[in-house]
Amino acid sequence: MSMPLDPTPLSPSTLLTRVEQLRDGLHAVRRTRRALLSVGVLLAVLVVAQTARLVFPSVAAMSWAVWGAVGLLLAGVMYLWRAPVAPDVARTALWVEERAGREPDFSLTTAIELLATRQPAGETLLAAASRVLERAPLREAITADKTTAWRGPAIFAVCCLLLLAIGATVSRGTTDTASVASSVRSGPAREAAAVSAPMGAWTIQVQPPAYTELPARTLGDVNNLTALRGSRVVLRGEGDPPMVALQRLAGDSSRAVSPVRADSTGTGWQTSVTATAAPLTLTLSRGGTRRLLVVEGRADSVPLVSLDAPARDSVFREARGVLPLIATARDDIGLSRASLELLVSSGEGERFTVKAITRGDTRWNASSHTRTVTLRSSLDLAALGLQPGDVVHLRAVARDGHPESTREFGSSETRAFRIARPAEYDSVAVEPAPPPEVDKSLMSQRMLLMLTEKLDKAQRRMARPEVVRESLRLARDQARLRLAVGDVVFQRLSGESSAEHAHAAGDGHDHGVELQGGKLAMGTSSTTGMLEEGNDSPVVAINQPLLEAYNAMWDAGRALEQGDPHAAIPPMKRALEAIERSRAASRLYLRGKPPQVIVDIAKVRLAGKDTGRVNVRSARVARPTGVAARDARLVQVAQLANSNVAAARDSLAVLRAESLVDAPAFAEALSRTLEAMTGGGDVTTRFVDARRVLGIVVRTRATTWSRGVVP
Known part of the structure; x- marks a missing residue:
C-alpha cells in the first residue's frame, strides 16, 4: 500500500495571492450582511409608516417621500456606523488553519506573515503551508459563513415585505408584493389624488x-x-x-x-x-x-305628574266619605312605574305615628313606550281609622326607565286632608276661609325631621359625598318650607306674599318685620303695643311662633347646606315646636287687610316746591361681558355672510350650540336665522331680530326730537 504523495509546494507569490483572494471573499460576506441590515431598516420604516396611516388617519397627510427619506437616512446610518474592515492576511490564514480539520501548527500563518513583510520563507515551511491550504475545505466553510451571516437580516427583510403586502391588501385590496413596491414608489402621487377629493355628502x-x-x-x-x-x-x-x-x-x-x-x-x-x-x-x-x-x-326629562282630584286641601268634621283619586303622569320616552302615595300622621307634639300607604301601583315595560297614563283610585276615610287631629298627605309619583341609581322621580303637588278637633269649633260666627298653611308646614317639618334623623344615623355607613348630596337635598326642601312659613307671616302682617323681599329698616315702607342676618325680626311698628305681656291678639299669638319657626328653619338649612345633619336636628325640633304653638293659637280666620294706600292724593296735592334743579341721572348698568362677546361674534358672522355663506353658517351653528345652555331665547333666534340662510335671500332682518333678543338693539321712535335711529 503506497502513501499519497505530498502536493507540490506553492510558490510564495501564489500562496500569498490565494490567501488574499480568500480574505476579499470573507470581507464581501460581511459587507453583504451590513447591506441586508440597512435594507431591513428601510423596510421597517415603511412598515411603521403604513401602520400609522391605517391606525391614525391624521398621519395620512404625510407624503410617502418623507417616510422614504427618513428610511434612507436611517439605512445609511446603519450601513456606515461601524462599517466592517477587511481582515489582514495573517487573520485569514489563521481562519484557514482552524478549518483544516487538525490541530493547527501555524505553518500557514507563519509563512503568510513572512511573505507579507517581504521576508524569505524556507522550503519546508512553504511545503507545510501548501499542505494546510490544500487540505482545508474552503468552499464549504465560506458557504457556512454566508448562511450564518445572511440568514438573520434576510429573514427580517422578508418579514417586512410580508407586512407591507398585508398592509397593501387592507388599504388597496392587493396581495401582490410587486404591486406593493409599486404602490410604495407611487405613494406621493396616490396621496395627492386622495387628498384632492373634497368632502361630499x-x-x-x-x-x-x-x-x-x-x-x-x-x-x-x-x-x-x-x-x-x-x-x-x-x-x-x-x-x-x-x-x-x-x-x-x-x-x-x-x-x-x-x-x-x-x-x-x-x-x-x-x-x-x-x-x-x-x-x-x-x-x-x-x-x-x-x-x-x-x-x-x-337630557331625558323627569316624568311630569299632576294630581287632578282632589283639587284642593280640605278639613273634615268626621272621618267619613270616599274621595276619588285621579292623577296624570307624562314622560317624553316612556313610564316604568306610577303610584299614589299617602302619608297618615296621628298624634301631636313629640308623640305621633306616621303610616305610609301606596295605592294604584302600576308598572310598564320599556318596550311599551307608555308616555301618558291616568291613575284612578279612591280613598275611604273611614277605612283608614282616622281620629280628630289626624292629617292625610296625598301625592302621585312616577318613574321612567332611566338606569341611573341617583335618578330623581317625578312627583305631583301634595294635598292635605285634616280631621278637625272638637276644640276648634267656636261659637263666634266668622266668615268662612280655607284652612291655614300652618298644618302643611307642621307635617312637612315632621317629615324633614324624620329624614334628617335617619340620615344622621346612616351617615356612618355612607360615603361623605353621598351624605353631602342627601343633606343638600334636605336643605332645599327646608328652604322651600321656610319660604312657605314666611309667606304666611307676611300675608298676615303686611299683606305681602313673599318672605324673600328685602325687609330692611329705613327702606321707605313698613313691612312689620325686618331682615337681620338672614333671619326675620318683628319691626318696631308691629311690636309696639302688641307684644306686651297679657296681649291676646290672635295676630301676635300666631306670628310670634311662626317667626321663631322661620329663624329655626334658617339655622337648620345652614347646617344641612354644610353637610352636617346632626347639627340641623335641634333647630328643626325648635321649628316644629314653634309651629305647634302657632297651630294651637290659630282659632280665628282673620279677614283680609285693606290695601295700603301708596300715594295720599289729598295730602300731596299742591304741596310741591320748585327748587330749580333737576334730578341726577343714575349710572347705567354695563352689559354683561358674555352678551357683548356674543354680539361681537354675531356681527362678524353677519359680515362674513356677504362673502362666504358656508363659513358663516358654520360659525352661526357653533354660536347657537354654545348659547343653548344659558341663552335659549337667543339660540332660538339663531335657529330662525340659520333657516333663513339655508333658504337663501336677505337675512338682515333675522340678524337684527337676533341682536334684539340678545338685548343689544333697542327700537326707538322715529320723531323729530328723537336722536335714536330705527334699526
Missing part, C-alpha cells in the same frame, strides 16, 4: 340608548341634529377617511379639540360620537374643504 344614523328600546333613525345630509343624551351618532360617507376633530361646548367656554378616528369601510368611511348633555361639534376636513356637524344633546 354624508348620511347620519342616530342610535338611542339601550334602556329606551327606541329604534335607530337615519337622517340625510344634515348639518345639525338633536339626540338623546347617551345616543350614538354614526356618520358615513364615500371616499377616503377625512380628518375629524371633536369639540365639546359649555356656555361661553369651549374645551380643547380632540381628534376622532374615522375608519375605512368597503364603500367609504365611518366615524361615530356619543351625544352628551352639552352640545358638541364635529369638524370634518378633506381635500381643502371642511364641513361642520352640530350635535345637541337632550
